Amino acid sequence: MSETFGELLRAHRVAAGLSMGQLAKLIHYSKGYLSKIENDLKPPTPTVARLCDGVLDVGGRLVEAAVHGPSQRDARGLGRRQVLVAGTMLGAGALTGSGRRPVPDEQVIAGMRTSFEQLRGLGLRTSPQVVLEPLQALQHTMHGMARENAGPVGTRLLLLAARIAEYTGWMCQEAGDEQGELWWTRHASELSRAAGDPDIASYAFVREAGLALYRQDASATINLAQQAQWIGRAGSRVLALAARREAQGHALAGDRGAAERAFDRAAGQMEMAAPDSPYPVLGSSAPDPLELARGWALSDLGLNAEAAAVLDRQLALLPATSRRSLARFGARRSLALALSGEVDESCRTLAFTLDHAAHVDSATVRTELRRLARTLGRWHNHGAVREIYPDLKRLLTHR
Numbered sequence: 001m002s003e004t005f006g007e008l009l010r011a012h013r014v015a016a017g018l019s020m021g022q023l024a025k026l027i028h029y030s031k032g033y034l035s036k037i038e039n040d041l042k043p044p045t046p047t048v049a050r051l052c053d054g055v056l057d058v059g060g061r062l063v064e065a066a067v068h069g070p071s072q073r074d075a076r077g078l079g080r081r082q083v084l085v086a087g088t089m090l091g092a093g094a095l096t097g098s099g100r101r102p103v104p105d106e107q108v109i110a111g112m113r114t115s116f117e118q119l120r121g122l123g124l125r126t127s128p129q130v131v132l133e134p135l136q137a138l139q140h141t142m143h144g145m146a147r148e149n150a151g152p153v154g155t156r157l158l159l160l161a162a163r164i165a166e167y168t169g170w171m172c173q174e175a176g177d178e179q180g181e182l183w184w185t186r187h188a189s190e191l192s193r194a195a196g197d198p199d200i201a202s203y204a205f206v207r208e209a210g211l212a213l214y215r216q217d218a219s220a221t222i223n224l225a226q227q228a229q230w231i232g233r234a235g236s237r238v239l240a241l242a243a244r245r246e247a248q249g250h251a252l253a254g255d256r257g258a259a260e261r262a263f264d265r266a267a268g269q270m271e272m273a274a275p276d277s278p279y280p281v282l283g284s285s286a287p288d289p290l291e292l293a294r295g296w297a298l299s300d301l302g303l304n305a306e307a308a309a310v311l312d313r314q315l316a317l318l319p320a321t322s323r324r325s326l327a328r329f330g331a332r333r334s335l336a337l338a339l340s341g342e343v344d345e346s347c348r349t350l351a352f353t354l355d356h357a358a359h360v361d362s363a364t365v366r367t368e369l370r371r372l373a374r375t376l377g378r379w380h381n382h383g384a385v386r387e388i389y390p391d392l393k394r395l396l397t398h399r
Contacts, residue, residue: 003065004040004065005037005040005043005044005049005062005065005066006037006038006039006040007040008061008062008065009037009038009044009052009062010038012052012056012058012061012062013038013052013056016056016057018056020034020035020038023052023055023056026055027048027051027052027055028051028223028227029048029051043066044062044066045066046063046066046067046186047208048066049062049063049065049066049067050063050189050201050204050231051227051231054201054230054231055231060193060194063190063193067190103149103153104145104149104153104157109153109156109157109160112138112141112142112160113160115138116135116138116160116163116164116167119131119134119135119138119167120167121321123167123170123171123174123324124321124322124323124324124325125321125322125323125324125359125360126323126359126360126361127175127359127360127361128171128172128174128175128360128361128362129175129361131171132168132171132172132175135164135167135168135171136168138164139161139164139165139168142157142158142160142161142164143158143161143191145157146158146161155195155196158191158194158195159191159192159195159197161191162188162189162191162192162195162197162200163188163200163282165184165185165187165188165191166184166185166188166200166203166204166207166282168184168188169181169182169183169184169185169187169188169207170207172184173207173210173211173363173364174324174360174361174362174363174364175361175363176363178211181207181211182208182211185204185207185208186204188200188204189201189203189204198233198234198235199234199235199237199238199282200282201231201234202228202229202231202234202238202239202242203228203234203238203241203242203282203283204228205224205225205227205228205231205242206224206225206228206238206241206242206245206283208224209221209222209224209225209228209242209245209246209249210245212224212249213245213248213249213252214364214367216252218249218250218252218253219249219253220249221245221246221248221249221252222246222249222250222253224245225242225243225245225246225249226242226246228242228245229242229243229246235273236269236270236272236273237269237270237273237282237283238282238283239269240265240266240267240268240269240270240273240290241266241282241283241284241289243262243263243265243266243269244262244263244266244289244290244293245293246262247259247260247262247263247266247293247294247297248293248296248297248300250262250297251296251297251298251300251301252297252300254300254301254302256301259297259301263290263293263294263297266290267290270290284325286314286317286318286322286325287317287318288314288317291310291313291314292311292314292325292329294310295307295308295310295311295314295329295332295333295336296311296329296332298310298336299332299335299336299339304336304337304339304340305336305340305342307332307333307336308333308336308337308340308342308345311329311330311332311333311336312333314329315329315330315333323356323359323360324356324360324362324365326352326353326356327353327356327357327359327360327362327365328362328364328365328368330349330350330352330353330356330357331350331353331357331365331368331369331372332368333349333353334346334347334349334350334353334372335368335371335372335375337349338372338375338376338379339375343376343379343382343384343385344384346372346376347376347384347385347387347388348384350372350388350392351388351391354388354391354392354395357369357395358395366395366396369392369395369396370396372392373389373392373393373396376388376389376392377389
């Protein structure tokens with residue numbers, strides 16, 4: 001009989017020489033909650049399965065058990081990659097049709113990557129609704145090709161499918177679909193683990209920390225970002241982005257010292273990051289994502305004049321095609337200016353930001369703009385505010 005998740009977890013925990021309390025402390029869950037999972041009184045969540053798998057260093061076996069369980073006995077005897085690419089997570093997106101396609105060569109794989117890069121380019125400057133459907137179709141195609149091919153070709157296809165799934169999750173977040181964002185991000189994490197790439201598995205926590213940041217939940221932001229840094233074996237760039245997010249969480253909590261230390265760690269990791277990668281880069285493509293985040297964090301720390309100066313410098317370095325970043329950090333710059341009492345300058349910069357925001361149609365940018373609207377409302381009789389406010393309200397209500 002197949003082992004349950006709880007039985008497998010207990011076996012690996014004991015083999016690692018950890019008590020239940022010690023494991024609970026390492027994954028930041030209560031001992032009672034972990035006991036229920038180990039005794040099969042509660043099913044494991046994907047996050048708990050990933051955390052236990054990483055801490056116990058069991059190569060994805062716990063993640064696989066959480067997804068498939070003993071009821072799917074046809075999965076016994078298959079390797080991890082074969083089980084994960086069998087299509088159980090693909091759902092309704094599974095490819096149809098009959099017959100096997102030829103093994104793709106280098107030109108075909110390069111062409112698929114080019115298609116993805118073109119969609120990412122569109123995602124920089126237009127609504128996520130424009131790119132979500134073709135992204136999902138491309139990801140399903142890549143996943144289907146990975147199922148059909150073994151060896152190095154199949155692994156490369158699976159890695160690219162994971163990157164596409166991760167970016168699809170980001171576009172879901174931008175479209176205001178948090179449930180879709182979490183599903184696609186976790187799907188990407190599973191695919192990357194199956195293909196032997198730890199980066200996305202860790203980056204999934206960075207993405208979830210970003211959702212917590214927009215909810216103004218400092219504790220969850222810090223915890224998720226920290227988990228991204230110690231679970232698995234992510235590369236330097238992902239560790240840098242995780243430390244960057246942790247710094248933003250500390251800033252949200254008002255702890256400048258902890259924020260600066262996390263930013264220093266992020267800078268050290270970014271210096272060690274490989275300049276080139278065979279796969280599309282994870283996270284922000286801005287020239288200096290750490291400084292943009294530092295400007296954001298300074299505003300959360302109440303140092304708004306300093307924040308506006310940092311953001312002003314960094315926004316000048318962004319290319320005109322990066323409308324999504326220009327909208328997001330431009331909104332934060334205008335907010336920082338308003339909070340520092342520079343109302344006229346806030347309204348002047350906001351005029352440029354609104355044009356970008358209208359094009360990218362971002363739920364996260366609108367979150368910033370709503371906060372800015374409330375702030376500027378304190379100066380509702382100010383001439384510059386009266387002039388810009390109708391455009392701001394129009395953008396926030398036109399959906």
